[in-house]
Amino acid sequence: MNLRKENKALKYFLIIISFIFLGVFLILPLIYIIITALKNGVAAYVNAISDEYAIKAALLTLEATLIAVVVNTIFGVFAAWLITKYTFRGKKILSTFIDLPVTVSPIIAGLIYVLTFGRQSSLFPILDSYGIQIIFAVPGIVLATIFVTFPFISRELIPVLTSQGTDEEEAAALMGAGLFKIFKKVTFPNVKWALLYGIVLCTARSIGEFGAVSVLSGHLRGKTNTLPLYIELLYQGYDFTGAFAASSILVIFAVVVLVLRLVIEKRGEKNLDIKK
Amino acid sequence: MAYVELHDINKHFKKFHASKNINFSIEKGKLVALLGPSGSGKTTILRMIAGLENPDSGEVIIDGKVVNNIPGSERGIGFVFQNYALFRYMTVFDNIAFGLRVKKTPESKVKERVNELLELINCQGLEKRYPSQLSGGQQQRVAFARALAHNPQILLLDEPFAAIDAKVRLELRTWLRQMITRLNITSIFVTHDQDEAIEVADEIVVTNKGRVEQVGSPQELYKNPATPFVAEFIGNSVAVENYQDFRYFDRKQEGEKAYIRPEFVSVFKKGESIQYANSAEEGTVCDKIFRGSSIEIKVKIHGNIISAIRSINDAEINLGEKVDVFIHRLYIVKDNEVILANNSSLVEEEMVI
Numbered sequence: 359m360n361l362r363k364e365n366k367a368l369k370y371f372l373i374i375i376s377f378i379f380l381g382v383f384l385i386l387p388l389i390y391i392i393i394t395a396l397k398n399g400v401a402a403y404v405n406a407i408s409d410e411y412a413i414k415a416a417l418l419t420l421e422a423t424l425i426a427v428v429v430n431t432i433f434g435v436f437a438a439w440l441i442t443k444y445t446f447r448g449k450k451i452l453s454t455f456i457d458l459p460v461t462v463s464p465i466i467a468g469l470i471y472v473l474t475f476g477r478q479s480s481l482f483p484i485l486d487s488y489g490i491q492i493i494f495a496v497p498g499i500v501l502a503t504i505f506v507t508f509p510f511i512s513r514e515l516i517p518v519l520t521s522q523g524t525d526e527e528e529a530a531a532l533m534g535a536g537l538f539k540i541f542k543k544v545t546f547p548n549v550k551w552a553l554l555y556g557i558v559l560c561t562a563r564s565i566g567e568f569g570a571v572s573v574l575s576g577h578l579r580g581k582t583n584t585l586p587l588y589i590e591l592l593y594q595g596y597d598f599t600g601a602f603a604a605s606s607i608l609v610i611f612a613v614v615v616l617v618l619r620l621v622i623e624k625r626g627e628k629n630l631d632i633k634k
Numbered sequence: 635m636a637y638v639e640l641h642d643i644n645k646h647f648k649k650f651h652a653s654k655n656i657n658f659s660i661e662k663g664k665l666v667a668l669l670g671p672s673g674s675g676k677t678t679i680l681r682m683i684a685g686l687e688n689p690d691s692g693e694v695i696i697d698g699k700v701v702n703n704i705p706g707s708e709r710g711i712g713f714v715f716q717n718y719a720l721f722r723y724m725t726v727f728d729n730i731a732f733g734l735r736v737k738k739t740p741e742s743k744v745k746e747r748v749n750e751l752l753e754l755i756n757c758q759g760l761e762k763r764y765p766s767q768l769s770g771g772q773q774q775r776v777a778f779a780r781a782l783a784h785n786p787q788i789l790l791l792d793e794p795f796a797a798i799d800a801k802v803r804l805e806l807r808t809w810l811r812q813m814i815t816r817l818n819i820t821s822i823f824v825t826h827d828q829d830e831a832i833e834v835a836d837e838i839v840v841t842n843k844g845r846v847e848q849v850g851s852p853q854e855l856y857k858n859p860a861t862p863f864v865a866e867f868i869g870n871s872v873a874v875e876n877y878q879d880f881r882y883f884d885r886k887q888e889g890e891k892a893y894i895r896p897e898f899v900s901v902f903k904k905g906e907s908i909q910y911a912n913s914a915e916e917g918t919v920c921d922k923i924f925r926g927s928s929i930e931i932k933v934k935i936h937g938n939i940i941s942a943i944r945s946i947n948d949a950e951i952n953l954g955e956k957v958d959v960f961i962h963r964l965y966i967v968k969d970n971e972v973i974l975a976n977n978s979s980l981v982e983e984e985m986v987i
Contacts, residue, residue, distance in 0.1 A: 526722075528686055531707065533707060534736045548722065
């Protein structure tokens with residue numbers, strides 16, 4: 359009895375601490391962003407977010423995000439499938455390398471590509487002769503975004519696939535189903551929610567990526583500036599209304615992603631309940 | 635006529651030699667158990683017959699054809715997985731229909747066949763449920779129906795009763811035995827439970843450490859174990875090293891040790907009338923275990939503790955009591971061979987097994 363009472367006190371203590379922590383470090387700054395963005399009136403806010411360069415930056419961010427998510431979804435599904443359904447030499451190494459972007463600082467991720475494709479690289483003359491520019495151009499931004507986010511989807515899929523084993527696939531194969539059919543009818547339905555969740559996380563991270571993209575972008579306003587870089591540029595130029603207005607767009611993205619995440623988690627759990 | 639044959643099969647998993655020179659054959663229409671402790675290679679054998687694993691060397695032959703290079707889906711087999719491997723996002727109907735639809739069977743035929751199978755497994759009305767909404771027994775029956783959908787010649791079952799609780803397991807055993815007899819389909823199932831194998835199978839393949847120890851009917855395995863492993867594994871055998879101290883057995887028979895099974899030991903209270911009173915020996919009761927339908931008595935004799943079964947209708951025996959012990963037969967192990975030794979008082983008398 360006593361223990362339970364103490365536990366109750368502890369429970370409320372932890373709840374209060376968590377809320378205060380989240381309030382101070384998250385909610386308060388977010389509110390402050392909105393307030394600052396609207397400080398000079400709604401007209402100034404609308405003006406700031408409908409600015410030509412702001413829109414271009416937002417579009418570029420969306421473009422990089424879309425490509426990164428598509429590429430990483432394909433790669434993530436393949437990698438997770440490979441790692442969980444087959445045994446081969448070098449499997450451990452591969453699965454460790456997939457995690458590399460999480461542990462490496464984004465700025466280093468940026469520098470890696472500058473070294474690989476930049477002027478001092480031996481690849482540069484070849485790329486240059488075909489007129490392909492990677493560094494300080496859109497392809498570089500896309501590459502950096504892909505690099506930073508590529509573990510997200512496979513990391514969501516691997517635990518789910520591992521826990522399910524290969525029995526269902528084997529059963530389907532014994533009934534004569536081909537690889538594609540097995541994937542479509544058996545594997546995919548089993549990992550659907552995990553995959554969607556991975557895509558949401560990957561999207562969120564892609565939109566917000568700053569470090570690696572900053573190194574590779576070259577900061578050409580209207581050309582290679584993504585939304586986070588644009589915000590920094592405005593901020594450095596003491597345009598607080600503009601900076602915070604643009605930030606509010608990112609905040610809206612984040613809230614949308616958060617809601618999606620909640621919905622997917624709920625649906626996933628519900629499905630697990632009914633169809634274990 | 636041998637229907638399924640395995641010739642000199644070897645299989646390695648990395649450095650682990652999972653199957654060592656496996657040779658046996660199964661006749662058409664038989665119900666065969668692959669029996670052995672875990673890690674003895676029984677599931678590997680089943681998976682090689684199914685085409686889920688490829689042997690490193692040797693031949694798998696089904697109906698006179700070497701099937702090593704034929705995919706499992708074209709071998710005419712149905713497979714029931716240990717945990718059934720039902721497709722969890724498909725209904726019972728879609729699960730059973732899966733194989734038929736893959737083979738592009740017209741939907742009307744699919745419906746007809748699935749309904750037929752649902753009736754067979756006595757699960758009408760459950761076709762719209764998902765696997766997780768079924769009991770363990772129902773799941774097993776659905777897996778059974780799914781494996782039978784395309785009319786296979788051979789049914790393979792991997793530990794079909796392992797995931798089911800004890801009471802339902804007994805019912806399902808009987809049900810499966812009846813089903814298989816009714817369909818007259820050659821069936822092979824894997825189990826580590828000897829009671830299950832003995833009760834259900836026509837023939838048992840005993841595996842140990844990647845080898846086949848013995849192939850035979852349950853009666854044969856009981857009566858004439860071919861190897862020390864089988865002698866020890868089948869029945870609740872007790873190993874006795876100084877078996878030569880037991881009277882009334884041929885003392886000239888050399889061997890390392892002997893196995894005694896409870897069913898070959900009779901225990902009598904002092905004064906109870908005994909058929910072979912002269913050839914009984916005295917022992918001390920050191921434990922008794924109530925088994926519900928019988929009582930297991932542990933008796934200390936010549937420094938060994940051996941088990942015997944007594945009916946609950948017999949007079950009660952107390953701990954520490956001196957009793958007369960009559961041993962009907964022993965299995966003497968000598969150089970990897972097993973020699974059966976009968977009590978010399980039982981000259982030429984017939985026994986059930």
